[in-house]
Amino acid sequence: MVNKMISIFKPKKIKDFNPSGLNIYTFNAGFKKKDKDLLLIIFDQIVNVCCVYSKTSTPSAPIIWDKKNNKGKAKALVVNAGNANAHTGKDGLKIIDKYVKALTKKIKCKSNEVLVSSTGVIGEKFNPNLITNKIEKINSKNKNSLLESAKAIMTTDTFPKVSIKNIKLDNQSFKIYGIAKGSGMIQPNMGTMLVYIFIECEISNQLINRLLKNNLDNTFNSITVDSDTSTSDTLMMFSVSNKNINLNKKNFKILNNKTYELMHDLSLQVIKDGEGVSKLIRVNVLNARSKNQAKKIAFSIANSPLVKTAVAGEDANWGRVIMAIGKTEENINQNKIKVLFGNNTVCENGSISKKINIRKLNNYMKNRTIDINVNLNLGKFYHTVYGNDLTLEYLKINADYRS
Numbered sequence: 303m304v305n306k307m308i309s310i311f312k313p314k315k316i317k318d319f320n321p322s323g324l325n326i327y328t329f330n331a332g333f334k335k336k337d338k339d340l341l342l343i344i345f346d347q348i349v350n351v352c353c354v355y356s357k358t359s360t361p362s363a364p365i366i367w368d369k370k371n372n373k374g375k376a377k378a379l380v381v382n383a384g385n386a387n388a389h390t391g392k393d394g395l396k397i398i399d400k401y402v403k404a405l406t407k408k409i410k411c412k413s414n415e416v417l418v419s420s421t422g423v424i425g426e427k428f429n430p431n432l433i434t435n436k437i438e439k440i441n442s443k444n445k446n447s448l449l450e451s452a453k454a455i456m457t458t459d460t461f462p463k464v465s466i467k468n469i470k471l472d473n474q475s476f477k478i479y480g481i482a483k484g485s486g487m488i489q490p491n492m493g494t495m496l497v498y499i500f501i502e503c504e505i506s507n508q509l510i511n512r513l514l515k516n517n518l519d520n521t522f523n524s525i526t527v528d529s530d531t532s533t534s535d536t537l538m539m540f541s542v543s544n545k546n547i548n549l550n551k552k553n554f555k556i557l558n559n560k561t562y563e564l565m566h567d568l569s570l571q572v573i574k575d576g577e578g579v580s581k582l583i584r585v586n587v588l589n590a591r592s593k594n595q596a597k598k599i600a601f602s603i604a605n606s607p608l609v610k611t612a613v614a615g616e617d618a619n620w621g622r623v624i625m626a627i628g629k630t631e632e633n634i635n636q637n638k639i640k641v642l643f644g645n646n647t648v649c650e651n652g653s654i655s656k657k658i659n660i661r662k663l664n665n666y667m668k669n670r671t672i673d674i675n676v677n678l679n680l681g682k683f684y685h686t687v688y689g690n691d692l693t694l695e696y697l698k699i700n701a702d703y704r705s
Contacts, residue, residue: 307460307578307695308460308461309460309461309574309575309576309579310579310580310670311574311575311579311582311670312460312461312574312575313461313571316449316461316462316464317449317464317465317466318447318448318449318464319447319448319466319479320445320447320448321448321477321479321500321502321542322502322543323345323346323347323349323502323542323543324343324344324345324346324500324542325343325344325345325346325442325445326341326342326343326445326446326447326448326450326451327341327342327343327344327436327440327444327445327446328340328341328342328446328450328451328453328454329342329436329439329454331382331432331433331435331436332432333382333383333384333385333422333428333432334383334384337453337456338450338453338454339382339383339384339454340380340381340382340383340432340433340436340454341379341380341381341382341383341451341454341455342378342379342380342405342436342437342440343378343379343451343498344377344378344409344440345376345377345378345540345542347377347544348375348376348377348411348415349375349376349377349540349541349542350374350375350376350505350506350507350510350540350541351372351374351375351376351417351507351510351538351539351540351541352374352507352510352511352514352538352539353368353372353417353536353537353538353539354514354518354536354537354538355368355369355535355536355537356534356535356536358535360388360389361388361534362386362387362388362389362394362420362424362534363387363388363390363394363395363397363398363420364387364398364418364419364420364534364536365534365536366395367395367398367418368417368418368419368536371413371414372414372415372417373414374507375414375415376415376416376417376540377409377411377412377415377416378405378409378411378415378416378417379416379417379418379419379498379538380401380402380405380416380417380418380419380433381418381419381420381421381454381455381496381498382419382420382421382422382432382433383420383421383422383454383455383456383457383483384421384422384423384457385420385422385423385426385428386420386421386422386423386424386534387420387427387428388420388424388425388534389424389425390425390426390427393427394427397427397428397429397430398418398430399413400430400434401430401433401434401437402416402418404430404433404434404437404438405437408437408438408440409440417538419455419496419534419536419538420534421455421457421483421495421496421534422457448464448466448479448481449462449464451481452464452481452482452483455481455483455496456483457483458577458699459483459484459575460575461571461575462481463481463482463483463484463568463571463572463575464479464480464481465479465480465481465564465567465568465571466478466479466564467479467560467563467564469556469557469560471503471547471548471549471553471556471557472547472548472553474503474545474547476501476502476503476543476545476547477502478499478500478501478502478557478560478561478564479499479500479502479564480497480498480499480500480564480565480568481497481498481568482495482496482497482498482568482569482571482572483495483496484496484497484527484572484575495522495535495536495572496534496535496536496537497522497536497537497538497568498537498538498540499537499538499539499540499561499564499565500539500540500542501539501540501541501542501543501557501561502542502543502545503541503543503545503546503547503549504541504543504544504545504546504547505541505547505549506541509549509554510539510541512554512558513539513557513558513561514537514539516558516561516562517558517561517562517565517566518537518565520562520566520686521562521565521566521568521569522537522565522568522569524569524597524600524685524686524687524688525569525570525572525573525687525688525689526601526604526605526687526688526689527572527573527576527577527579527689527690569688570582570688573688573689573690574690576689576690576696577695577696577699578692578693578694578695578696578697578698578699579690579691579693579696580614580670580690580691580693580695581613581614581669581670581671581672581690581691582670582671582672582688582689582690583604583609583610583613583671583672583674583688583689583690583691584671584672584673584674584686584687584688585600585603585604585674585676585686585687585688585689586600586673586674586675586676586684586685586686587599587600587603587676587678587684587685587686587687588675588676588677588678588684589677589678589679589680589681589682589683589684590678590680590681590683590684590685591633591678591680591681591683592681592683593683593685595632595633595678595683596678596683596684596685597685597687598630598632599626599627599630599632599676599678600676600685600686600687601687602626602627602629602630603623603626603627603674603676603687604687604688604689605626605689606622606625606626607692608622608625608626609622609623609626609674610689610690610691610692611691611692613667613672613691614691614692614693616664616667616668617667618643618646618648618663618664618666618667620641620643620648620649623641623674623676624636624639624641624649627639627676634678634680635679635680636652637651637652638678638679638680639652639676639677639678639679640676640677640679641674641675641676641677642673642674642675642677643663643666643667643672643673643674643675644666644669644672644673644675646658646659646662646663646666648663
């Protein structure tokens with residue numbers, strides 16, 4: 303595998319802490335040569351959890367296993383990195399059965415209270431002893447922090463993705479925090495990459511589901527690196543404390559807003575660590591006929607290889623944006639379209655803008671974050687999609703992924 307260049311967007315400092323209500327264990331199980339590649343989280347008590355999975359027609363064994371077994375309660379989470387356990391047939395499910403059985407025996411819980419995830423190479427089976435051998439080493443002396451948990455689930459990521467938000471409701475303070483992994487094979491539909499979010503208060507499955515439904519569309523469902531949906535995309539949200547908070551309408555709104563902030567933060571970290579990324583692209587489609595139209599056009603622009611390579615080359619090739627709009631076959635009027643790169647108008651009224659300033663435009667394209675603003679002038683709906691450019695580094699990483 304090619305050594306990936308560290309993302310230019312890597313944070314200078316990554317937050318960390320030791321959460322209460324759960325115990326984190328990380329190991330090198332042998333999926334990778336030297337780095338940590340196994341995460342085990344054991345909750346102090348049975349907790350509520352809601353999960354969202356990839357809508358792929360070729361789901362991994364962990365997704366199949368979780369959907370069949372989990373009933374909204376969890377005592378443990380097992381995540382391995384380096385092998386996706388995807389397209390491995392019945393053997394893939396048998397592998398999970400074996401290490402889940404070992405874990406339930408170790409921590410005294412039911413198999414349907416264990417959730418599993420895998421990420422990495424597709425189509426390769428692995429020996430469950432890689433995981434069961436480490437389960438035997440769980441003890442109070444080798445617990446780890448939140449940051450270490452994020453490191454253990456990385457594959458082609460160049461930095462661990464962590465977000466922590468503090469909340470105060472009715473004079474009670476608590477945290478909502480999460481980790482994520484993802485760098486390539488990213489355009490989700492109802493879930494993305496691997497994402498685990500933890501809320502330090504008692505909250506029902508019904509309200510957890512509301513938090514997910516309220517915030518998925520504008521966060522993890524509005525990012526794309528390469529338009530490919532993984533076989534393993536998973537998002538889980540856990541209530542990890544019995545702290546009793548009155549989640550009335552006012553308090554739930556505050557919690558919902560903090561949840562959005564956290565999910566938005568994690569989803570942007572994924573985009574900023576996209577394989578080979580040198581620029582972040584933010585596509586804003588305004589005044590569409592419908593939300594779906596705005597979203598479809600925004601994704602078409604963000605996913606276009608021609609748009610992405612133009613941004614990588616710092617070329618404000620607005621003709622490629624017009625192409626990406628047109629290929630959606632949406633009901634639009636091209637004479638009403640106005641396209642701006644940042645605040646620089648490049649086309650309007652059906653042709654190149656008379657206001658275009660090439661010098662300012664060229665300077666703008668040197669920025670690390672590029673806004674492509676498209677005003678359709680058709681209605682009142684809008685949507686924003688985050689993506690990144692397409693570079694030679696992306697090709698190098700994915701041409702040599704398995705070697």
